Amino acid sequence: MSENETLLKLEGITKRFPGVTANEKIDLELETGEIRCLLGENGAGKSTLMNIIYGLLQPDEGKILVKGKEVKFHSPRDAINHGIGMVHQHFMLIPTFNPVENVVIGKGGTRKIMPDIRGAEKKFVDLAKKYDMNLNPKTKIWQMSVGEQQRVEILKALYHGAEILILDEPTSVLTPKETEHLFKILRALKEEGCSIIFITHKLWEATTISDKITVLKQGKVIDTVETKSTDAKSLSWMLVGRKEIQKIEKKGGIEGERILEVDNVWARDDKGLDALKGISLEMNRGEILGLAGVAGNGQRELAEAISGLRPVTKGKIKLKGKEITRCNPRRIQKMGAAYIPEDRIHCGAGQNLTIKENLILKKYYREPFSRKGFLQFPKISNHCANLIDDYNVVCRGAETLGKQLSGGNLQKTILARELDAEPDFIIAEQPASGLDIGAGEFVQNQLIKSRNRGAGVLLISANLDEILLISDRVAVIFEGRIMGVMEADQVDIGIIGEWMLGSDGGKKNAEKETESLEEEKVQ
Amino acid sequence: MGVIDAAVVITILAAAVRIATPLIFVSLGEIITEKSGVLNLGVEGIMLMGAISGFYTAYTFDDLWLGMLAGVLVGIIFGAFHAYFCIFLRTDQTITGISLWILGLGLSSFIYRIAFSGYFVRPRISTFPRISFPILHEIPWIGPIFFNHNILVYLGFFAVPIVWWLINKTEFGLKIQAVGEHPKAADTFGINVQKIRFFSVVIGGAFAGAGGAFIPIGSLGSFVDNMTQGRGFIAIAIVIFSRWNPLFAVLGALLFGTMSAMGTRFQVMGIDIAHQALLALPYIATIAALVMFNLSKKGKRGGAPGSLAVPYEKE
Structure with a gap:
């Protein structure tokens, strides 16, 4: 029976902000050892609800019950003391501290003059080992990868005795491989009897990891379903209120002249380190080139280098055959380039x-x-x-x-x-990120329209789905280098994934291409 | 320049240590304040208030320690004033700081005129006596430069490792850094951001008050209008130069002290340089040090707290 014990119960939670009701009469029951997905578009009220559970916001109406007892949280400290931990979408860690220091003051402190750093470090390392997380307790947070930072966040919550772990869109910053690792950690936590609330707007994640799924829309619970007894289609129907996500129509590609040539371009990031290490790209009119890659691998620097905002240290950029490497942004824009920054x-x-x-x-x-x-x-x-x-x-x-x-x-x-102004060349950097599905589609449609009238579109996105949805060709950037380029209709997700992680799937691809070429010849 | 011999150099460096002391007090306090994410440009004004209240108390009660205490208390009050405006009313920290400076500048002179009207001779107090450290003061060079000062100088230097320890090793210090780097994260930890910032600014005010009171009580023996001569601002420059590290702040303070002592000494020695240029020497050196420091600063953060001068507001 302990399996089905209700750990957390929300009754009629309502939260209003000036002009909007973010949460309206939300009921939720979470059992011990359950992974619950909270599914909803941007602005559906998922984050507000979680911030209420974590004590960052106070509800206007309604009750929170932990293990059957009504609780009132005035600050996260109260929530932590009741065994609730949260992994925020934008990590809440002090960048100049190492993980142990973050953990030590992570519960508002120990009320000692000098915290027991050594003891905490031992406990932290043991905990990390238990869940198979490889972390150096002495590395400062700002020197860690996003995946590592997230693991620190999870450990921080566990360290303070979290039985309920809330993860707010945890995969939005991860590579596919890191996501897999995260799922493994979550399953191990579930085995330990930890309950998890997993917020996402990606359907496949919800169906992969969860036991139950609660769909939120416009601040209200639409339904809670058993994951086993549902599928992506019915979920997406609940989510957007239409039958399925529209596939955007594209006219057949226009064979066009060369619009952009990027030749062995180098540039530095804000820290003065090389962010672009010899990027070469070519684009034609009438195509969308999707540049995939995990955020922070030089995408922003490339977009800024092309649009004239960032000095290029080596290499050449040509727009419509004319060199623009050292032109100022207005010049480049007058030549028919548009820039939609992230x-x-x-x-x-x-x-x-x-x-x-x-x-x-x-x-x-x-x-x-x-x-x-x-x-x-x-x-x-x-x-x-x-x-x-x-x-x-x-x-x-x-x-x-x-x-x-x-x-x-x-x-x-x-x-x-x-x-x-009907530009001939458009750089769109994460144009649909943070938008709900409707607005995102509008943006994507506009890009396709521009393509169809003959513009070249460089679409930079960390969202692989988006890239695959509308690109003609897909390139992958990793640590300032282009790992490879593929035609969108022949994309092999496995190879793209490897490229995104920097492993040399490129050779395999080259072999594959020659193979397919040979096959074509045979045919 | 044959007049510069060992004795002169020692005199200059010993004076440098004394001149550096108030700067050390103020920059230590400012480091704590800024580490918590609050910029206090008003330390110059707090110093002046510390100077007048310290001098007045010491003169009236004939007790130097009571004078220092008064300087610290007034520093705390003015620190709390700045903290209240910046943290709770979320005013612009730069403007609030500058107002505090101008308030201190005017108010200190005003109080002096009221308290000491009708004196024909500038009122004086006897400063703290020099204490020669046994044995240590006999070491050639080091001894006369570092170990032949009054108690406040030793206190100032002693405070340096203490403050370093406070910031880096204690829980309070970790919290100060946390609210200065990423207040929102600190908030989710359950740390009261406003409380920690308030105390940090108040402590900074106490240090600034002590630094100001040092000048009449530990060095000059009298009060003069605007007697801090911009040292509050120099202390802020030292904080930047030190990368918010108390141990390096000492070096900055000593550099300023040396330049300042050289300027005075050269005047006395009658070296033929315009005395205005000599007076400007320490300030020019400060600017030069800042420029050089910022040119050599390679990449990365430069040590500034991530949320310096950004008021924190819960959503």
């Missing part, structure tokens, strides 16, 4: 500028928007109203500030600005 809040749009101002950022100085140094406001307003309509930006008018827009609408604004 960081849409700090880099893509002005937060304190209105939509109108954001929309004309790249052409305010040109006719007809500016004449003899004076802005032509009626023309600008007209133009902006049209764009807001065309790109379906939901807002309270053109005077809305950038910071008042939701992520999706901000991204639509940026798209409108970048794509309106």
Whole structure:
């Protein structure tokens, strides 16, 4: 019977923020040794709910019961004391500390003047060994890989006696192999009697790891189902309210001239280390080249190097056959390039500028928007109203500030600005990340539209699904090098995965290609 | 320049150690404050307030220790003032700090004029007597330079390893670093970010008050308008130069002290350089040190706390 003991119970949890109800009358029951997936789109209220369980937010209504007793959490410390641990989406670790120091103060401290670092280190190392995690307790967090940091987070929770472990989109930053490792750890934890709440918006993860799945939508529980008795299709129906995720239609590729040539390009990152180590890429008009890879392998540096924001230390970049290696961003943009940066809040749009101002950022100085140094406001307003309509930006008018827009609408604004001039070449960096499915699809459709009219699109994304969905060719970047390029319709996920982890699957691929070429010849 | 012999060098370096002491106090405090993520540009003002209250108390009660205590207490009050504005009202830390400086500058002179109106001769106190360390002070060079000072100088240098220990080895120190690097993470740990920051700023204020009180009580024996001459700001430069490490802050303070002592000494010796240039020497050296430091700083973080001068607000 202990198997089915209810460990955590939520009754009618409601949380309102100004203007939205993030959680509405949520009920949830979690049993001992259960892995529960919380599935929902962005903004469905998953994170809010978890922050309530972890004591970071207090509910407006409703009750939380741990092991049958009602509890009130005023801070995470209370939650930790009741055996609740959380692994945040953006890791909550002090970057300048090593894991042990993080663990020691991870429960608000030990109330001793000098913490027992050595004892804690021993306990930490033992715990890491138990779950087969290879971690050096002396390495500082900022020097660790994302996967390692996540393991530190898990250990931190376990160290403080977590029986309920909440993971907020834990796989969004991991490579496929690291994800596998994480799943192994979670299963081992389950064996130990730990209950796990796993937040995700990826269907296959939910069906792979969980015992039960709870689907959230717009702050409400749609349903809770046994994983065994459901499938991806019915889940996705619950999730988005339509039959299945639409496959975006693409016209047959346009054979086009060469639009971009990147030849052995080197560049440094913000720390002054080489981030690009001899990148070479070629792109034609009318194609989408998907650049896959785990975040932080030089994608941002490449995008900035091409758009003129980052100095290139070696190598050449040509746009439409003309060298742009040392051109400034405005020059490059005038030659017909558009850039949709990953960081849409700090880099893509002005937060304190209105939509109108954001929309004309790249052409305010040109006719007809500016004449003899004076802005032509009626023309600008007209133009902006049209764009807001065309790109379906939901807002309270053109005077809305950038910071008042939701992520999706901000991204639509940026798209409108970048794509309106019908650029010949577009760099889109993680264009759909953090957006809900609807807004994400809109973004992807816009990119395909641009491709269909003959533009070259360089799509940089850490989301392999997205890349496979809309790319014509797929390239993989790892530690500043291109590991290989494949035609999208002949993609071998295994090899892509290996490339993303830096192992030399390239040889295998070369063999495969020659094989397939030979096969074609035979045929 | 044949006039510069060993005796002169020793005199200059011994003076450097004395001049460095208030800078050590203030920069130690500022390191604690900044490690917690709060920038206190107002230490110059706190120093002046510490100087006037220390001097006034010592003069009135004829007790130097009571004077130091008064300086520290006033430092705590002004530190709490800065902390309240920056942490709880989330005001701009730069502007609040500068206001604090200007407040201290005006208020200290104002208090001096009220307390000592009608004096024809500038009121003086006798400073702490020199204590020669037995045996140690007989070591050639080292002895006269380091071991022939008053008790406050020894206290200042003694505080350096203590503060280093506090920041790096104690739980309170870990918490200070945590709230200065990543306050949100610290919050999820269950650490009260605002409380830790408040105490850090208050401790920093206490150190600044002590540094200010040192100047009349441990060195000059009287109060003069704006007697800190920008040393609060020099201390902030030293903090950057030291990469927020108390052990390196000593070096920065000694560098400034040496330049300052050289300037004064050369004037006395009648060396033919414009005295304005000599007075400017320590400040020029500070700027040069900062520039060189920042040029040589290769990559990485440079040691600044990740959330320095960023107010923390729960969502």
